[in-house]
Amino acid sequence: MAERLQRSLPAINPDFARRYRFHGGLRLEDCREAASSRPIRPAGIPAQLVLPLQQHIGEPAECLVSPGEHVCKGQLVAQTVGRVSAAVHASTSGTVIAVEPRPVPHPSGLPAPCIVIETDGRDSPAANTPPALDYPNTDTDVLLERIRSAGIVGLGGAGFPTRAKLALHGAIELLLINGVECEPCIACDDGLQRERADEVIEGVRILHRILQPGACVIAVEDNMPEAEQALRAALAECNETGIHVVNVPTLYPTGGERQLIKVLTNREVPSQGFPADIGIICQNVGTAAAVYQAVVKSQPLLSRIVTVSGDGVQEACNLEVLIGTPVSHLIEAAGGYTDHIERLLIGGPMMGYAVNTDAVPVIKTTNCILAVTGRSMPAPPPARPCIRCGKCTEVCPANLLPQQLYWYAHSGNHDTAQDFGLFDCIECGCCAYVCPSHIQLVQYYRHAKTEIWEQEKRKKAADIARARHEARLARLERIKQERAEKLARKKQALSGGNSGDEARQAAIQAALERVRKKKEQAGTTPRNIENLTPEQQRLIDAADQRRRERTRPPQETD
Amino acid sequence: MEFKTWSSPHLPVENSVNVIMRRVLLALLPGIACMIWLFGWGVAVNILISGTTALGAEALMLMLRGRPVATTLLDGSALLAGVLLALALPPLAPWWIAVVGSLFAIVVAKQLYGGLGYNPFNPAMAGYVVLLVSFPLELTLWPAPGSAPDLQTTLSMIFSGAPPAGTTIDALTMATPMDTVRMQVGRGVALAELADDSLFGFIAGFGWEWVNLCFLAGGLWLLQARVIQWHIPVAMLGGLAASAGIFHFINPEVYASPLFHMFSGAAMMGAFFIATDPVSACTTPLGRIWFGLGIGVITWIIRTWGGYPEGIAFAVLLMNLAAPTIDFYTRPRVFGQHDGTPR
Secondary structure (H helix, E strand, O other), X not given: OHHHHHHHOOOOOOOOOOOOOOOOOEOOOOOOHHXXXXXXXXXXXXXXXXXXXXXXXXXXXXXXXXXXOEEOEOOEEEXXXXXXXXXXXXXXOEEEEEEEEEEOOOOOOOEEEXXXXXEOOOOOEOOOOOOOOOXXXXXXXXXXXXXXXXXXXXXXXXXXXXXXXXXXXXXOOEEEEEOOOOOOXXXXXXXXXXXXXXXXXXXXXXXXXXXXXXXXXXXEEOOOHHHHHHHHHHHHHOOOOOEEEEEEOOOEOOOOHHHHHHHHHOOOOOOOOOHHHHOEEEEEHHHHHHHHHHHXXXXXXXXXXXXXXXXXXXXXEEEEXXXXXXXXXXXXXXXXXXXXXXXXXXXXXXXXXXXXXXXXXXXXXXXEEEEEEOOOOOOOXXXXXXXXXXXXXXXXXXXXXXXXXXXXXXXXXXXXXXXXXXXXXXOOOHHHHHOOOOOOHHHHHHHHHHHHHHHHHHHHHHHHHHHHHHHHHHHHHHHHHHHHHHHHHHHHHHOOOHHHHHHHHHHHHHHHHHHHHHHHHHOOOOOOOOOOOHHHHHHHHHHHHHHHHHHOOHHHHO | OEXXXXXXXOOXXXXXXXXXXXXXXXXXXXXXXXXXXXXXXXXXXXXXXXXXXXXXXXXXXXXXOOOOOHHHHHOOHHHHHHHHHHXXXXXXXXXXXXXXXXXXXXXXXXXXXXXXXXXXOOHHHHHHHHHHHHOOOHHHOOEOOOOOOOHHHHHHHXXXXXOOOOOOHHHHEOOOHXXXXXXXHHHOOOHHHHHOOOXXXXXXXXXXXXXXXXXXXXXXXXXXXXXXXXHHHHHHHHHXXXXXXXXXXXXXXXXXXXXXXXXXXXXXXXXXXHOOOOOOOOOOHHHHHHHHHHHHHHHHHHHHHOOOOOOHXXXXXXXXXXXXXXXXXXXXXXXXXXXXXXX
């Protein structure tokens, strides 16, 4: 199958001169400039850090610290569990005050286990930092282990542990570095590339060394000329010729991995598959910079760049934020809320989710905080019936039929919904954005997906329970049968008839004989009875009499 | 601080059903104006009666069904159905024709199926077809284009069912060009002989070609404003022109030219305003092409060999019937799926 796919794939153009179209997409107004035109500044050390144990896809990390413990900057506080997991480090020094469920940035709004650190402001680093690695002369395994131990995950938004992603591949034809912002308003990757292009390039070179891909390209949008120039300058400075920088048309959602791959290579990541299935590995520019920090600066993933924007904050900006910093601290750093702030979004305006409190922390995958008023992003008008106008079909980048999916998801017809590609939906929100009936389409798809996952989980649990129940019934039946057999054998032995009688008599005789012999051997014959007084003789007789009475068979006493 | 939450996306919406319906109504204006100019005030009276009845029926049904009345009426879909039906009716037809037609369209074809978004058939065409099969005589009361009767005569015809003293129905009305073609060809008259008749203009029926041009203009604006998509109109006109073209090429004496078909009767209104009703049409891009082609071909078949002069209404209803099946077999290939066909 994989081989057949490989053969039918379009060849990768070595100079990346052509751009291809994916279906649909939206031209959205760009609102990035406000944040990316200002330099990145540090958000500072907050009073408290909240570090969720799960900031990535996969198994949650295992907590290594307990309340009261003092931790240093860069100290490992939660370790990986299993292959797909990511370590968590203390982003600054302080004291662990709790390990408990706290609100985390997640669409569900449910609290999750977090390590809460009260910072001491000293930012004192851990004593045993690993050595910096000279990556061109370092073994790939050592580099991979460094990436794993630094807790690096995909910083583009999905948060897949980078070590695990680098292990997924066979032969890699193309290493694609995604410098395209996912959504309008998000400016963190733009800022990073403008100001720290050298770090990005170094990180890409490390990834290049690990993967040894056939080609390597960094993609930015055509409305990010500063970032593109900075990258080119950084490439020129280190005489790197194996890495290309290209720009792609600004069309939402080109920042999506699948769409970007299509635009640059005309290849489609198989449904339910990975880019590695078609010989491509995609990494975010932020991830590349984090790899650089881990390998060359010996620094685990402690901070990231977060865009704070929207008409609900005083000053849109890009902030360098310690992982675990509460959102409220970022808002302060951005000058505070404006008067009519109504909603707080984590992520962009298309795919971001609204949170109900600013106590949630920034985690590894948080790329943007949008504080907005009801004027710029009003509540959706009440939904009307779908008129099947097909606007959604026109814009769907997965080439789905959102109106039909809605119909089936809405009516709970999950099988048909899956047949219509429910799980190929990337939840980009294009359909809901253009819907004239104002139907919250993505919500229906998310709900249907969750329901299907739940059903599968329940089904699995039911299957296990059924298997266990059946095994128990079988065991009980087996025991019953064994007992019955045993009983039958015993019965047969007892009422065994004449054939067994002689043997039994013989056995009894043998037993009596053995007893007699034993008595003789033990010398229990009465001794010293020659010169008994009559009184003594009377006592002995009485005792004998009592003994005889006691040893008389019971049936005779009845 | 606490905040309200709701589902993504968060950008303000741009489009709405109300806007779509309003734009479609707006795009009808050139055609309506042209029809009033050619056929007189009867067209306007029909629109008035039909529109009011449609709105009243919709309100009543919504009330009976316990649905919000005001917001639903404001979406304009009932009004649009009423107006489209009115434009299909002869301007001198008695008032109750428009009433019965729009009642059937709204009550039976739309609301009994669940209202906007749930009707399998185009309400206006369902209403029209009911009138056509029930009251064929009343549906022939078209005045000659360009010689529209005055307001008094029109009102008299519509509300008392008879022309004022001194004139007759026959004097007021005239067979439409499509009727004439069917009759004459049926009698064995060659089309070339008919072309000299004053009944014909430069490409199609006299007057009717202007009506069609006006609807075409409105339709092109709808396309440009992205209210409708090109698939259905292009496919329908293509299907109509192709079938007409093939037969016209074989025998021009008997079969009218593609241009005649495209600019006669309700061709343009059908292509841009009726077949494009999204609720009852196909919804996949490829499906819409088949849907349009089907309407075009069936329209031509009915016009040429059927018992009625105009076949768009029947063609639309027939293809409405086929729409779910077409949709099922024309699903686009999902991104990343190499086999996009239904299992």
